[in-house]
Amino acid sequence: MSYNTFGHLFRVTTWGESHGPALGATVDGCPPGVALDASQIQHWLDRRKPGTSRHTTQRREPDAVEILSGVYEGRTTGTPIQLMIRNVDQRSKDYGNILDTFRPGHADITYFQKYGLRDPRGGGRSSARETAARVAAGGVAREVLKALMPALRITGYMVQMGPHQIDRARFDLTQIDRNPFWVPDAQAAADWATALDQIRKDGNSVGAMIEVVASGLPAGLGAPVYAKLDTELAAAMMSINAVKGVEIGAGMEAARLTGVENADEIEMGENGPRYRSNKAGGILGGISTGQDVVVRFAIKPTSSIHTPRSSITRAGDPTEVVTKGRHDPCVGIRAVPVGEAMMACVLLDQLLMHRAQTGQIGPLGRIGA
DSSP, rough: OOOOOOOOSEEEEEEEOOOOOEEEEEOOOOOTTOOOHHHHHHHHHHHHHHHSTTTTTTOOOOOOEEEEESTTTTOOSSSOOOOOOOOOOOOGGGGGGGGTTTOOSHHHHHHHHHHHEEEEEGGGGGSGGHHHHHHHHHHHHHHHHHHHHHTTTEEEEEETTTTEEGGGGOOOGGGGSSSTOOHHHHHHHHHHHHHHHHHHHTOOOOOOOEEEEEEEOOOTBBBBBOOHHHHHHHHHHHTTTTEEEEEETTTGGGGGGGHHSOOEEEETTTTTEEESHHHSEEEEETTSSSSOOOEEEEEEOOOOOOOOEEEETSSSEEEEEEEOOOSSSOOOHHHHHHHHHHHHHHHHHHHHHHHHSSSSSSSSOOOOO
């Protein structure tokens, strides 16, 4: 299986399966001399790990990260950083009844059609468990970004669960860490808890929409034409398990707007150009404008549900599938730290490419000078 690596200068290769002995990431291209230890990475993994509330899978994984290489006396050496997370709570027997059956909505059937075999234990490589490795790599990226761009802030949160949306009039960033949904709306968090309890009792699942914002980013990041900042972000978010759609800025809503409504008017401020709106999501022509970079992605409902669904066996015979085991009724909840991690990895990669081409972090064009 190829294509397990993403990035250009900051390159991440993830490895491992849902029910194997371990999974992890190899991070190549990390600059030397950056302060790094396992606790800095563990902070982000603790936000993603399962079993943190009744609204996520009850699989008990500590997701304890081990740094096997690339760090000496608390600082990165510039050599590949090997990160490992051991699996300690697998229940492969939960999947014994689907050894020869394809689960609707899962990658079981396409993996088999492509490779002629598949790992039925939790989906193997296609499992959302793979995203733990991305979060670990994102933890490394965050520490480098902290050193190079201390003003940068990456914040993710849920804005929709099924038909339920947040009320932007109640938007409060301080609420994100106070509820299990990572939602900046206290009332929405309470309402969603009730709704998701019922979905779980019904043996069903529900989709979600995640928004990730990067603020404090300088103008000038992005490499047109084929490594545009928005191109790289869209690809990174779409690569996350269960993602079926990505938006930048106004996104799909832009199709309903006129040119007058969509154009972000520009004026000169004390510290350079500023914009009266941000329909572009902080990116023009694939290059950052200095505004907040805003990305949203849609997560489909968890395909592993307790409600019978029609399918076929490897022999082509009709059957019904009920997926046993421990699964998220809304996998979008734990996708928030994953989206943040992918944003961090892409921004660092773009920053390193920008420095390689221009020799600096800030923009080349000095408007108003």
